Amino acid sequence: MAYQVLARKWRPHNFPEMVGQTHVLRALINALSNNRLHHAYLFTGTRGVGKTTVARILAKSLNCEKEITAYPCGQCAACREIDEGRFVDLIEVDAASRTKVEDTRDLLDNVQYAPTRGRYKIYLIDEVHMLSNHSFNALLKTLEEPPPHVKFLLATTDPQKLPPTILSRCLQFNLKRIPLEQIIQHLTKIAEEEGISYESQALRLLAQAADGSLRDALSLLDQAIAYGAGNLSNDDVSRMLGTLDQNVVLELIKILAAKDAPGVLQQIALISEQNPDFVTILGDILSLLQQIAIAQIVSTTIDTHQQNSEAILQLAQQLSPEDVQLFYQIALLGRRDLPLAPEPRGGFEMLMLRMLAFRPNNEQQPSPTQVIPTASSPAMTAYASPPSVNVPFKPATSPALTNTNNAQNEWGNIVHSLGLPGTIKQLALNCELKKHEGDTWHLTLSPEKKFLLTEDRTQKIEELLQKQLGGPQNVRIRVEHPESETPAIEQQRIAETRQQYIVKAVDKDPFILYLKEKCGALINNVTVLE
Ligand SMILES: [Zn+2]
Known part of the structure; x- marks a missing residue:
């Protein structure tokens, strides 16, 4: 007997045999059981999810x-x-190959005639969005006054392209992509019933490549059976799909978990020998990270028969949930950005090193020169939104920076405690406290900052001082050059000194040096995360 392709052989013949789409099936089963029938149904969804099968x-x-x-x-x-x-009253049309108005007209010309054999004459129009405008008009006319013996079953991958006049006359069902685990289950069932020997990992790879389409999954299974001469091994399927052995990808994540930057580059060199598609590898990394994240929440969900299950469980313990999220985020954005890199391998290397560079440090005692984000979220934000790469850095020791002038210190502290609004606070911070006598504060403001000075603002400072300290408070501000550092100048000096100190420390940092020398990294900006 000739080999029958699996998609045809395993096409479901009734609703219970279908994989997924339970929300659609339940509605249809209810409607049929209660005899609440509509004259036109529209099934939408990506390819291979069961639209024409349901129809x-x-x-x-x-x-x-x-x-x-x-x-x-x-x-x-x-x-x-x-x-x-070959049922005479089921008229199937693939609109993708029949867009001329005459065709549809021919077809719809016969609408008014009663069915030859069946209860209903049924028009199943696939890829209905491909009909020409004229064809749509012909269809619309029929939909507006449908003869009672006619049903329209329309299917499309692109409902957006349908005229609203057609959409509004159809009962619409949106079919979803089939979840990965359901595809794997179905492939396993078929392999077993067909008596084909298989490795679970091989079926998982096929299901992943099918990307939610059951038809693609079955067609890939057909190809894999032919490729492996009836035997589905992980190696054969990886080779056929052009994907890497999952062990190689898993190894890469293990090396990342060990924070071994040179090891990461070595592993990438090894991977490169296989001429891989780095975007596909990122997909594999995402899939593994997702399994690791799930194992961190419920370790029992990992199928222990699955290859790598032990390694996944181990990584789930070794990595923090923040690490996994950060790696996932970087890989996800990398999949989008990798095509922009001058060459894929270099782009991939930078992505992997970025995972290490932005990884929050979970250890107790960071060394003073280590690059560490102070928390995972600012690092992730810095990564997710930058036009340039910010290297988050927090020095463990900073030089002594505080103002030694007690009067200005006191004034600075008071101003900060008053909770003054924006420009009023600027005015106060730019003043030097000359003298505090009884209930009067004698302040000086440099001529360059005179623009800040208004009667209203001075009054507001007085009010808040009264509120804070009790009793009457008077503020006298004279415009002249201050003799000592105002709180504003002190703040600026501290920020500048700290920035210089950090830039120097970053320049000397061994990991940054490594990124610059080995990967051609440029430091665009050093940000201090408070
Ligand atoms: Zn029957």
């Missing part, structure tokens, strides 16, 4: 010789002929 089963439900039922018998002539694609 064909619905056609059987409507035309099964026994009765209108959610569970067609599969035995009667109508059921069998629909299964075999």
Whole structure:
């Protein structure tokens, strides 16, 4: 007997046999059971998720010789002929190949005639969005006054392209992509029933490559069976799909977990020998990180028969949830940005090193020159939004920077405690405290800052001083050059000194030196995260 492709052989013949789409099936089963039938149904969703399969089963439900039922018998002539694609009252049109108005007209010309054999004449129009405007008009006319013996089952991957006049006349069902685990289960069931020997990991790779489409999964399974001469091994399937052995990717994550930057580069060199597609590798990394994140929450969800399950559980313990999230975020954005890199390997190396550079330090005693974000979230924000790369850095020791002038110190502290609004606070901070006598504060403001000075603002400072200290408070501000450092100047000096100190420390940092020398990294900006 000739080999029958799996997608055809395993095409579901009734609703219970379908994989996924339970939300759609439940609605259809209820409608059929209660005989609440609409004259036009629209099934939307990406390719290979079951749109035309649902439509064909619905056609059987409507035309099964026994009765209108959610569970067609599969035995009667109508059921069998629909299964075999030769039922005279099921008119299937692939609009992608029939866009001329004449075709649709021909088709719809016969609408008014009663069905030849069945209860209903059913038009199944696939990729209905491909119809021309004229065809849409012809279809619309029929939909506006549908003869009672006609049902329209429309399917499309792109409902956006349908005119609203058509959409509004259809009962719409959105089919979802099939979840990975359901595809794996289905492939496993088929492999077992077909008596094909398989490695679980091979089926997982096929399911991942199918990306939510069951039809693609079955067609890949067909190809893999041919490729491996009836045997589904991890190696063969990896080779066929052009994906890397998962162990190689897992090894890379282990090295990242060990914070071994030179090791990361070595592993990438090893991977490069296989001429891989780095975007696909990022997909593999994302998938593994997701499994690790889930294992951190519920370790029992990891299928222990799955290859790598032990390593995944181990990494789940070794990495913090923040690390996993950060790696995931960087890999996800990397998948988008990698095509922009001058060459893929270099771009991939930078991505992996970025994971280390931005990794929050979870250890107790950071060394003074180590690059450490003070918390994971600012580091992630810095990574996710920068036009330039900010290296978050927090010095463990900073030089003594505080103002030695007690009067100005006192004034600075008072100003900060008053909770003054914006410009009023600026005015106060730019003043030098000359003398505090009884209830009067004698302040001086440099001529360059005179623009800050207004009667209202001075009054506001007085009010808040009264509130804070009690009793009457008077503020006298004279415009003249201050003799000592005002709180504003002190703040600026501290910020500048700290920045210089940090820039020097970053320049000397061994890891930064490594990134500059080995990867050509440039430090654009050093930000101090408070
Ligand atoms: Zn039947």
